[in-house]
Amino acid sequence: MALAVCVLLAAAVGGWRSWRNATVDPPAPPPVCPLIRSEVFGLLVPAHGALEAAEQNGPGMRSNYCLARSASTKEGAGASLWVSLARFGRHEGRGPRCLDRDGLRMVINNKNRPVALGDRSVYFLSGDRETGRRINFSTCFGTYGVLVEYEATAVADTAMVESATTAAQEVLSWL
Amino acid sequence: MAMTGPPLPWAPSPENPQHHRRPDRRALLRQWLLVAAMVSLIVAAGIVAWHVGRLAAPTLVRWQITRTDAARDAPPLPELPASPFGR
Numbered sequence: 001m002a003l004a005v006c007v008l009l010a011a012a013v014g015g016w017r018s019w020r021n022a023t024v025d026p027p028a029p030p031p032v033c034p035l036i037r038s039e040v041f042g043l044l045v046p047a048h049g050a051l052e053a054a055e056q057n058g059p060g061m062r063s064n065y066c067l068a069r070s071a072s073t074k075e076g077a078g079a080s081l082w083v084s085l086a087r088f089g090r091h092e093g094r095g096p097r098c099l100d101r102d103g104l105r106m107v108i109n110n111k112n113r114p115v116a117l118g119d120r121s122v123y124f125l126s127g128d129r130e131t132g133r134r135i136n137f138s139t140c141f142g143t144y145g146v147l148v149e150y151e152a153t154a155v156a157d158t159a160m161v162e163s164a165t166t167a168a169q170e171v172l173s174w175l
Numbered sequence: 176m177a178m179t180g181p182p183l184p185w186a187p188s189p190e191n192p193q194h195h196r197r198p199d200r201r202a203l204l205r206q207w208l209l210v211a212a213m214v215s216l217i218v219a220a221g222i223v224a225w226h227v228g229r230l231a232a233p234t235l236v237r238w239q240i241t242r243t244d245a246a247r248d249a250p251p252l253p254e255l256p257a258s259p260f261g262r
Binding site for chain 2 (some may be wrong): 166
């Protein structure tokens, strides 16, 4: 009886340790560039050049991004939109849920603002309007995480938030 | 010739405690072997479970991913936004 308990205990410890330390890569997320309509890129980043795309993988995480940037808009201001779509597997004892894997990008101050999109979304703003305002928008949706970095000059904060939210929702709507 | 004094140490005698030591050693050896076998079994169970967990992790994580994403409905495609410039 004691032997059976010890064997079961050892098996439980062995199984738990391997499960806790397992790193598992998720299936690759779809390329993010085709998930955003070209009209959206045209509106948010006027006169942008060719879209740049690349993969960024980490342990237990696979992602790819799409970058559009314009040298200048018709008003003489520059803009850039970087959108990344990540999918999470398992790493360091944390499961595939984006929220469990710290998929949201936040700053350590009180400037993170929530948005009602996906499981949870937050954004924070930085920079000033004349030299370039920048919004960092991140959202978690199941095992997916979307990051949007939108930088533009001469744009109001409300418009920045709307633009980043639209870009993120555009991506989520295809998942 | 009569012998006097204590008997020789190697002489078999029913009172000699060395005579009983042989079966005690065997029992002790059996006990130790049993304990070693039990410890080996426990360690082997831990190692086998560790390998099973390692091999099963990808399947379990795929199942978690499928289950997590199946429970969520994607938001609708948004309307095209107004140009943020000049607002």
